[in-house]
């Protein structure tokens with residue numbers, strides 16, 4: 001008889017968060033006046049004429065992302081410099097007053113739709129151009145910008161609120177300092193309610209979520225362990241945490257007793273900078289480096305948000321495209337054949353259960369191990385585990401052993417599993433593999449074994 005189906009326990013993901021987890025790998029498009037001024041942070045006093053892509057092609061951008069295996073793209077609709085890539089009614093500092101004139105948000109969102117990619121928006125809270133920034137009026141204006149973005153461009157899968165708030169930075173041509181209190185100034189709960197109302201399926205990113213959390217670094221690396229659960233706290237006692245005002249030292253790991261389902265997102269750029277600079281064309285990360293990041297982000301249960309900045313033409317540069325497609329080939333080769341599909345799973349009691357919806361999983365009782373039994377020995381060097389996270393995240397530790405002649409030999413171990421855990425090992429050949437799980441509840445939706453030809457000695 002199969003084990004009883006465990007019921008969902010503890011903090012659980014929403015439907016929107018579950019859909020987000022399944023995307024795993026998405027792309028970031030940093031594109032604005034900075035692309036043309038060679039800066040990373042614009043000052044806010046760039047004339048609109050600065051933005052002038054010479055050969056803009058949203059289909060090329062979406063097609064590269066699609067062929068790279070990304071599931072969605074997030075565009076910087078407005079970066080810190082305040083220039084809006086859509087013809088917003090909130091400020092003349094927008095694309096309609098540039099020589100390019102056309103609505104970049106529309107063009108990219110439509111190209112994404114055509115290519116089968118989801119679309120998301122980044123809207124910088126910090127605005128170095130807007131005369132109202134720092135005053136209460138700006139908050140209404142920021143919400144109006146969000147309202148435009150969330151009503152005119154189809155379904156949005158993610159809304160990105162950057163933590164950089166320039167509390168001490170100078171503003172625009174005036175070069176004056178405007179201080180804000182990031183804990184209270186933005187009144188985030190009201191803004192998030194607006195996002196939820198206009199786009200209920202959108203996941204909101206920031207240091208504090210409420211949909212997913214910044215992983216705490218810009219290196220593309222999640223912590224190990226990595227819990228999807230987390231409790232954001234403010235740097236100062238008694239204050240409300242907020243984007244740009246949160247203690248992030250625990251963000252890479254999350255915590256098993258976190259109060260909220262706030263999975264980690266690893267944002268990292270394919271280049272040293274977030275924006276395109278000609279001087280960085282030789283510094284694009286290699287396919288091998290990107291693969292290593294994938295194992296340290298997606299392979300630890302987080303999502304990977306890889307930045308691929310369009311160049312001055314308004315296209316993904318050849319160097320980035322080459323690397324992205326090379327990376328895709330490495331992933332395809334690594335996960336081409338799941339050897340575990342040939343195995344019988346023992347004991348039968350741990351057999352497949354279903355939550356009655358689309359997901360099936362192996363459930364094990366405390367101390368029970370799962371054994372994959374093969375008729376003929378299989379050779380593998382990569383292990384993939386997935387937890388049935390619709391039941392919550394509970395697995396704390398996994399010990400993997402293999403059968404060698406007449407006994408179990410230790411193979412490898414890991415901590416949390418969550419949405420996905422990838423483990424690379426020296427190749428081993430065996431006809432039995434054993435998994436021992438520790439945790440409050442065990443519901444495993446996938447065990448995969450692979451022989452990655454590019455890792456075999």
Ligand code: FUL
Pocket residue numbers: 040041162163164267274
């Ligand atoms: C940071 C920003 O300041 C960078 O310019 C970039 O947008 C990155 C994704 O987030 O906080």
